[in-house]
Amino acid sequence: MSVDWLSILDAEGNVDESLEPKLDTETLEKFYRTMVLTRMYDDKALKLQRQGRMLTFGSSLGQEATAVGSAFAMKPDDWFFPAFREHGVQIARGIPLSLLYIYWMGSEDANLKLPPKNFPVAIPVSTQILHAVGAAWAAKIKKQNIASVVYFGDGATSEGDFHEGMNFAGVFKTPTVFICQNNQYAISLPREKQTASKTLAQKALAYGFEGIQIDGNDVLAVYSVTLTALEKARSGGGPTMIECFTYRMGPHTTSDDPTKYRKAAEVEEWKKKDPIKRLRIYLEKKGMWDQSREDAMIKEITDEVEKAVKEAESYKPVVENMFKYVYADKPLHLKEQMDELQGFISKRRGNESG
Amino acid sequence: MSVDWLSILDAEGNVDESLEPKLDTETLEKFYRTMVLTRMYDDKALKLQRQGRMLTFGSSLGQEATAVGSAFAMKPDDWFFPAFREHGVQIARGIPLSLLYIYWMGSEDANLKLPPKNFPVAIPVSTQILHAVGAAWAAKIKKQNIASVVYFGDGATSEGDFHEGMNFAGVFKTPTVFICQNNQYAISLPREKQTASKTLAQKALAYGFEGIQIDGNDVLAVYSVTLTALEKARSGGGPTMIECFTYRMGPHTTSDDPTKYRKAAEVEEWKKKDPIKRLRIYLEKKGMWDQSREDAMIKEITDEVEKAVKEAESYKPVVENMFKYVYADKPLHLKEQMDELQGFISKRRGNESG
Amino acid sequence: MSLAKLNMVQAINLALFEEMEKDPTVLVMGEDVGVDGGVFRVTEGLLSKFGSDRVIDTPLAESGIVGTAIGMAVSGLKPVAEIQFEGFSYMTIDQLAAHASRIRYRSRGTYHCPLVVRAPYGGGVKALEHHSEAVATFYIHIPGLKVVIPSTPYDAKGLLISSIRDPDPVMFFEPKKLYRAFKEEVPEGEYTVPLGVGKKITEGEDLTLIAWGAMVRVCQEAMEQVKDLNVELIDLRTLSPLDDKVIIDSVKKTGRVVIVHEEPRTLGFGAEIIARINEKALLSLEAPVKRVTGFDVPMPLPKLEDYYLPNAAKVADAIKEVAAF
Amino acid sequence: MSLAKLNMVQAINLALFEEMEKDPTVLVMGEDVGVDGGVFRVTEGLLSKFGSDRVIDTPLAESGIVGTAIGMAVSGLKPVAEIQFEGFSYMTIDQLAAHASRIRYRSRGTYHCPLVVRAPYGGGVKALEHHSEAVATFYIHIPGLKVVIPSTPYDAKGLLISSIRDPDPVMFFEPKKLYRAFKEEVPEGEYTVPLGVGKKITEGEDLTLIAWGAMVRVCQEAMEQVKDLNVELIDLRTLSPLDDKVIIDSVKKTGRVVIVHEEPRTLGFGAEIIARINEKALLSLEAPVKRVTGFDVPMPLPKLEDYYLPNAAKVADAIKEVAAF
Numbered sequence A, B: 001m002s003v004d005w006l007s008i009l010d011a012e013g014n015v016d017e018s019l020e021p022k023l024d025t026e027t028l029e030k031f032y033r034t035m036v037l038t039r040m041y042d043d044k045a046l047k048l049q050r051q052g053r054m055l056t057f058g059s060s061l062g063q064e065a066t067a068v069g070s071a072f073a074m075k076p077d078d079w080f081f082p083a084f085r086e087h088g089v090q091i092a093r094g095i096p097l098s099l100l101y102i103y104w105m106g107s108e109d110a111n112l113k114l115p116p117k118n119f120p121v122a123i124p125v126s127t128q129i130l131h132a133v134g135a136a137w138a139a140k141i142k143k144q145n146i147a148s149v150v151y152f153g154d155g156a157t158s159e160g161d162f163h164e165g166m167n168f169a170g171v172f173k174t175p176t177v178f179i180c181q182n183n184q185y186a187i188s189l190p191r192e193k194q195t196a197s198k199t200l201a202q203k204a205l206a207y208g209f210e211g212i213q214i215d216g217n218d219v220l221a222v223y224s225v226t227l228t229a230l231e232k233a234r235s236g237g238g239p240t241m242i243e244c245f246t247y248r249m250g251p252h253t254t255s256d257d258p259t260k261y262r263k264a265a266e267v268e269e270w271k272k273k274d275p276i277k278r279l280r281i282y283l284e285k286k287g288m289w290d291q292s293r294e295d296a297m298i299k300e301i302t303d304e305v306e307k308a309v310k311e312a313e314s315y316k317p318v319v320e321n322m323f324k325y326v327y328a329d330k331p332l333h334l335k336e337q338m339d340e341l342q343g344f345i346s347k348r349r350g351n352e353s354g
Numbered sequence C, D: 001m002s003l004a005k006l007n008m009v010q011a012i013n014l015a016l017f018e019e020m021e022k023d024p025t026v027l028v029m030g031e032d033v034g035v036d037g038g039v040f041r042v043t044e045g046l047l048s049k050f051g052s053d054r055v056i057d058t059p060l061a062e063s064g065i066v067g068t069a070i071g072m073a074v075s076g077l078k079p080v081a082e083i084q085f086e087g088f089s090y091m092t093i094d095q096l097a098a099h100a101s102r103i104r105y106r107s108r109g110t111y112h113c114p115l116v117v118r119a120p121y122g123g124g125v126k127a128l129e130h131h132s133e134a135v136a137t138f139y140i141h142i143p144g145l146k147v148v149i150p151s152t153p154y155d156a157k158g159l160l161i162s163s164i165r166d167p168d169p170v171m172f173f174e175p176k177k178l179y180r181a182f183k184e185e186v187p188e189g190e191y192t193v194p195l196g197v198g199k200k201i202t203e204g205e206d207l208t209l210i211a212w213g214a215m216v217r218v219c220q221e222a223m224e225q226v227k228d229l230n231v232e233l234i235d236l237r238t239l240s241p242l243d244d245k246v247i248i249d250s251v252k253k254t255g256r257v258v259i260v261h262e263e264p265r266t267l268g269f270g271a272e273i274i275a276r277i278n279e280k281a282l283l284s285l286e287a288p289v290k291r292v293t294g295f296d297v298p299m300p301l302p303k304l305e306d307y308y309l310p311n312a313a314k315v316a317d318a319i320k321e322v323a324a325f
């Protein structure tokens, strides 16, 4: 029993040619652009949060390769089950930025227009793993040729639902790809205190399927391994767990102060391994990228982000939706309670205008 | 990463002398007697159940070596956390037979006199694992030189609490010995459908500690391995998981019909591996046992069991205990409810006599 | 449509059978539901008819069963998940409260969760610990779930069919005490009993007696002991969402109410019924509403369970007391 | 005994600090409670003072935290386990309902379980999903647990000390809305506020207003808007076991009641209070008891939470309505 390690593109932008996936310019540029867009989306969210225009927000700074590499390995018809830090996947999967902002500004109405096969954010850690296994299982039962991809952190591997989900996937050989974003921390708890297991990938052995550990800051490795795992899944080969070894460069969320539990030097070390920087060097070496294209792209993305924020901030949540989406049909007591609230609101309005 | 397999005394009573534990006659006879007592206790319980004198009962027929071998490796001061099939452990640990029968006749009052360091039966599968880890952890924190032993089945390894308990034990290096009685079935579900993991013991690797698979019908192997694991635990070496490979010879419980899900031939195969028979051969070969001693012992145990049943059946549960042991002090509403019940009872009594 | 005398186990089995035959997206999953046919034989015969993709023996993991069933439900299947005993349903509360009940809400209708969770519940069968509890409160209090409890074979079949067809998650608790207690005529083939509608079992002017599940039978026995009173017996059948109307109309007529349930008294469903009566018919009350319930203690092992559970004598006493108030 | 102006976070921190200093068996465990000092800073400073054997950063596993704490508690330690947010307490219900609450009962007093589970709860702080729920019902309905909710820094300290010393398991829910809302004088050193005893905050003859936790402040604001009425405000402080007496005595005097809670209405604790009033003081009621509560919908995300939560205006309306009945 053992687990492998894979990396293709190192921190200096050097590539292992024997493993290099054959991707055309357009695709590589799309990887790069989406990673930068994710970072700028994130950055804007942090600023909005500091100005009180958003909820608590968990940035994915430093984890863009894991998100984008895996997302582009999926097909639109594959299921996607996020935790709460999968902004890059959501963006790559085509969920409009404005909807992401509406959600993090505090409204479920963001999901009114969720594109198919994308599940909403799951806040309780690891609970979404079971849904992903169930969706994959359903696909298998229905003989659909699709897979299901679920994301979770290093911390999530300690929860019972992780275990139960992995075990069901192993027993029923569901077409599920488990992507563990091992960003080295669960809030303040370092990975070594989360479990005494040497790697997280080896946990898959307890469920009778393959686990692999890869450089999560290497978008080419993430893409290649996810692609292989998805093909295996779709062709009846069962599940795979991919441990993406990466780092959360920012605080856990905007409420967190990471200086309490980790050293600046550690963060500096990881800065050198930045996933975006190494992809840019790779593109430049291939003659696909230069500063002027970079400048043009940054300007374009800046506008895109600003436009999305404006759209999001102009959205007015609908009070009735609080009652409308509890059941398919509103039962009597909810009708009464909605009337009660509307009575209160219109009375107040009357008071205010009167 | 790998897991070992251990057996010392084979099905024909042959011993691997290089591994044979040095046990004196008295100890070996105690092993043997306790295994037979367990079987006769069990057998009586099944008869009582068929006569409507007991609740649903899960016999441990065929698993006596696992129970007794491990129990005698423990010290009285070690913690013991059972599931519900650990009759042999309970007997070896000195819990009076009569109390065991009182419990399975349907009264918690059995536990009024539970000897120390023995926990009551846990019905919800795998939940007791966490308690065992907590008790071991407490011992470690209090710098007590004791360990904690927890029993569970193959089915229990699928539950979230198994995972969380194993993980805590690994992280905090708690002095816990996990004894998995792999009796090949969880009610009707065969072991291979419970998990795709090749062995159960290898699940320990996911938590960073040692797992070992042993012949669970070999009382010498069970004893030796448990002893080693306990010494390791007490001396700061952390937890061990022991998978005892055994077989549930009877139905799951008295409500179960195993012919629905397993073949008679399979049961016959396992009959040949009977743990009591092989120990008897071993004792006979050593000149420690013969038919006349056997007859005397059976007679003695028969009396012991009958006496315990008589005692148990004469026990009258105390209605007030239903209210007395909810909290240390009875709150007002429970006083009121107890009065309500007592009012009802005495009114009925009045009606009946009047 | 042919009729057969069936007990509740058979009626539920028939409902599953017929719905699975009619709708290929319906499937059954849980511990021992396949090869073994379920520990109460409720799913017997389904595996050989529908195969192991639709009658699934799962590993031993309740959160896993419900959580994966949620994933199936959002992908267009209609899983009927069995939790082997009510006392192991606690392990499913997180998946139900955090997910099943909120998927429609959180996703604003993009997804919904047509899941049924079946579990036997309740006492009176001399079972082990955690095999006799009544646990409805936990699920009634979770917005977005429905909670259904049948009291007869006929209703069991009709309510289960409605539950399977319901687009939202339904907890379907089966009174194991009544599994084989009696038979009644149950039509073969399609019929439904609607969710959210209580049933008046008897009409009466003197007192309203409210129960569900196994306690309906207990109430019927009690009524034998107070024949001089005209008791209106209501079987709620669906606890969530509650059919206030059948209760309120009755209370307005009788002014006197006894509620019977197995659950512990504090925050048992009786409390909510009293609150609704208070809100909608307080002025009609001629006596305090009386609760005959399990006590606020853990469900005891069988030697004391008869003391714990409501029985006909206790209910009759309560009826007399309230009537005489 | 010196006094300091403390907010609720500081008062709870002080209670933990003092109890840990006094009693070496008390320990704190949970996610991020050690190095980080807790996501709300409630356990700040404890690790450096008491070391990592007594201030334990656990892996991310709620059932694991409570389950291992149970094992510690039965071995003579007094764990204070933190669940980071109320919305993740669902994962602990099985260990609480099946074990913590039953160990004394099942073992007939051979073992008991002096465990405290602390969790922040409730809305009004614009938090993420599952970070704003009020979940008391689940725990009140479990016999063998106690449920405590403070509304002031002074009570928080005194109630937490009583909870830690209590030989039985206590759920200690902290209204996060009030964590830093105000300061009051909190004595250093030993004092306790007893469990199971509610507190009359104001005396009044016109109407009884019942609340706990964050809703106490809302009620106080509401009373500013109905100054012409003499409202008797009761802070229950312990929800289980309930101090009926303070309620019943008050109702017998006022005859009119408003109950305010964040929980969804159906089977929120208001239902049980109404049931108790019905049982013990029905004839004193001059109007239906009114519930001002969260609606029977999942707690919405922040943009709508102000619509969901009871507020002073809603409570004032209810008071006027009941007073005028």
Ligand SMILES: Cc1ncc(C[n+]2csc(CCOP(=O)(O)OP(=O)(O)O)c2C)c(N)n1
Pocket: A085, A123, A124, A125, A126, A152, A153, A154, A155, A156, A157, A181, A183, A185, A186, A187, A248, A252, D031, D060, D062, D084, D085, D088
């Ligand atoms: C069940 C549950 N417990 C606790 C929390 C609070 N919480 C939010 S994120 C987090 C840490 C998650 O760590 P990890 O799984 O490594 O993901 P990361 O945040 O590093 O992406 C915790 C404890 C939660 N959301 N859900």
Ligand SMILES: Cc1ncc(C[n+]2csc(CCOP(=O)(O)OP(=O)(O)O)c2C)c(N)n1
Pocket: B085, B123, B124, B125, B126, B152, B153, B154, B155, B156, B157, B181, B183, B185, B186, B187, B248, B252, C031, C060, C062, C084, C085, C088
């Ligand atoms: C949480 C839980 N789920 C379901 C059950 C019902 N049940 C009792 S024993 C059992 C099978 C247990 O299998 P295993 O762990 O292998 O132990 P064994 O019975 O074989 O000794 C089941 C499903 C239970 N007691 N607890």
Ligand SMILES: [Mg+2]
Pocket: A153, A154, A155, A181, A182, A183, A184, A185, A186, A187
């Ligand atoms: Mg992490």
Ligand SMILES: [Mg+2]
Pocket: B153, B154, B155, B181, B182, B183, B184, B185, B186, B187
């Ligand atoms: Mg087994």
